Amino acid sequence: MNDFSLTEKIIGEAIFVHRHLGPGLLESTYQYCLFHRLRKVGLNVSMESPLPVYFDGVKIDCAYRLDLVVENQVVIELKSVKRLKDIHLAQMITYLKLGGFPAGLLINYNVLKLVDGIKRVKN
Structure with missing residues (x-):
């Protein structure tokens, strides 16, 4: 599955979650519900994946955690x-670079229509 079709599938499930829960809940609620939906449709998804930083030849465990990683391709x-x-977008770009991921989705659930809260990001 290419990055675009995978992100389309993820966005569809994210919209499903938003339609059923609505805006204004805690991020963790959306995280668990989206994790459930993505697994239910057969995607390989991990939650709270650690992201170490490699600096000057040393691996530094900084306790960064990625909310969700789908098929080891999309953060x-x-x-x-x-x-x-802008800092949210910069954070995503940094995650993609550090982890070597090709694509990411920045999703803000605190909107009336979820399509207004989604940004696709490429590495």
Whole structure:
């Protein structure tokens, strides 16, 4: 499955979660529900995946945790904020670079229509 079709499938499931729960809940609620939906449709997904930092030839365990990683290809960073900020996008770009992932989805569940809260990011 290519990155685009995989992200389309993930977005469909994210919308399913949003339609059933609505906006304004904690990020962790959306995280667990999306994790459940992605597994239910047969995707390989991990939650709270550790992301070490390699610096100057040393592996540094900084306790960074990726919200969700799907098929070892797409990082999903979930938010439930008034609006996404540039720092959220910068954080995602850094996660993709550090982990060598080809794509990411930044999803803000605190919106009326979820399509308004989704940003696709490529490495």
